Amino acid sequence: MRKLLLWLVMVAVIVAAILGGTAAFLYNRTGEDALPQEPVQFGDITLESNGWDWTVPVLGDKVTKTYESPTNLTVQKLGTFTDTIPQLMLPAWVTSATVQITAPDGTAWSGDKSSCNTYTYAQNGDYQIIVTAYHNDADAPGDPAGWYAYRAGFTMAMNPKVTLSTERAAQGSIVAIQLSGILDGEPSVESDLGTVWFRKTSSGYMGYLPVTYNAEGGDHTLHLTCGTLEKDITLTVTRTMYDTQAVPAEEDVGGGEEFRNAIWPLYTTGSSAKLWNGRFEAPSAGAVTMEYGTTQMVDGQRSGQATGLTYDAPDGETVTAPQAGNVVFAGTLTLTGGTVVIDHGCGVKSYLYGLETVDVERGQSVSTGDPLGTAGTTHNLIYELRIGSKSTDPQIALNGNSGLQFRESE
Template sequence: MKKLLLWLVMVVVMLAVLLGGAGYAMYAMTGDDKLPTQHPTLGDTKLEPIGYDWSVPVLGNVLNRTFEQPSTLTVQKLGEMTEAAPELVLPDWAQRTTLTLKDSAGSVVVQGDAAAFAMYAYPKNGSYELTLTAYRNTADPGDATGWYRYCASYTMNIQPKAVLSSERVSQGGVAALVITGILDGSEPTVETDLGDVWFRPVTGGYMGYIPVTYNAEGGPHTLTVTCGSLTQELTLNVMQSEAKTVDVAAEADIPGAATEYKNAIWPLYTQGSSEKLWQGNFASPVPSAILADYGARLRTDGTITGRATGINYNAAAGTVVTAPQAGTVVYAGTLALTGGTVVIDHGCGVKSYLFGLDAVKVQRGQSLARGEELGTTSEEHTLIWELRIGSKSVDPAAALTGSSGLLYRETM
């Protein structure tokens, strides 16, 4: 019996030695190559860590090896930044961040995380110091957990400038105009023959939308941008689009209808919110086929009577009509010329005009989400969806596909 117990003890000891030796070997073989190797970038420069503390699994959650370096006082010098909002890009492993940004006087101007930094608008040029800690707290037992700390200084030297989303736009299109580097709060103006430009504030500047309507003259158009100390000329080239001819029925001549329409609708061209209310692609107001595309030549009894300033739909009476995008109803009623009419302000001068409804189920001042019901189509009128910036119509089809300048840099 004693020999058996002794033998069992020896087996246990040998197993312990073997397991201990294997554990020690695995511990020794677990190196800092298990730590994340990607680091954040600010502007075009990779940030270098000044300290870290990581725990690397050796045997699941039973045994870990720690790698640490106390944070030093090193400040990485990044030089000069000329962009109004230098982008901080985090590595994929970073699950959480803490961040502090100080100005040249040592005052804290941002205290929070990377998201708060992305929203910060620099009020003046000068030197700044950024301290960032990026954490990974993963539930995966095979991944290292811990943090890296970074500290960097840089000088903001923002100069105002204006850029177009595209230098070439087809008739019916929209070009976005972005003005950056505006630190004194000046508001921009644009001289152009293409139409009025509404601006909204974005980080470090403004964004506006230039309408290129169906009959805008082809070729180069000069834009003169003025904002504070900035005076800059840009050239937007307008490309002519092919227009189809579509036969349509003659409209009834109703006395006073044109004047009623003008009094109700035209004042809306210069009114509205400067806040951007839409997000993402626009949606067709009905699932019906298209009778006439934007810009099509409309022919009645062999004579061209005009151009389509919106999309004309071949919608059966009683079809539900929905909001193409979020916005506020600024007109809801019935006009002799266009039947049931709903106008939605999407902000920044952009409005949807929907004509040809029967029953109108919304009212002025109502806030709408994309896809909310506006009413139904009628037998008497063709359903028409116009998309306008100020008084100038643009092609709704580009807004449906996401190719419009209205979707340029959506996050700004």
């Protein structure tokens, strides 16, 4: 019995020695290269850590190795930004982060990993940014756990800049207006072409101006105001040669006042957020029987111009959403039959008229290609794309080269 006990003790001692030796070997072999190496960047400049605290597993959770250095007041100098708003780039190892930006006037803004690039620069001058990037992944217990701290100073010297998606716009098109730089207010545009709704972007603002089918050709002045900034921009409108098409006289079925009461208020209301993404899609697979802007003739007399696309939609065909958005009207009107209006944000709305059935409800969110209802034979299926009250050519958005797609990633 004594020999057995001695043997067991000897085995235990040997195992402990092996484990201890292994732990010591692994401990000595565990270096700072075990810590996250991919750098945090700001404005495409690598930030230098000025403090850290890391615990590295060496042998499960039994043996760990610690690397730490207290934070200090050293400020890394990043220089001056004159062209683009600097963005904080957090590598994949960062599971959470805290960010603080101090402006030249001493005001401080705080954010986290999800909001780190939403800060609005309202003045030029010297800034300071403090970042603490953490890694603590419960699903990866073998990973190091801890943080790096960064402190950097930089100067913003950005004059406001206005960019048009095009300086020559054809009738029926949409022009994007991009405003970037250091801005001390929210923008607005005075123009005889239509109302511009601006959305906030990472570099400033983006707005969308309609150039409808009967916009006067030639130069138009856009008077832009944003806080103390006032600027006149020239946009040249070019004429589009629209076709002429004979159409039968329409029977007066009434419903004009009902239509105005239901639809016109939608021209001035809606979401300020951008809800669309990419090119628009046709609501019907049917052929287009009348293009946007076509001059309509009844018995040789001009009766108007088409404000949308008219489709030869097969009876019973499913009519689909041209783009993502919120349904702000869904119902049947005497003048236009089944009617669905989708708000895409920034003043942009799709108006679909002539549906036989309507299968969506007001307040419903839809994605591109979602069913809205069915086509029939009572009315023609018409698709209008408007900004505010001004109609634009839906085909340009369907082609994917409209101002609505201008620098969408910003």
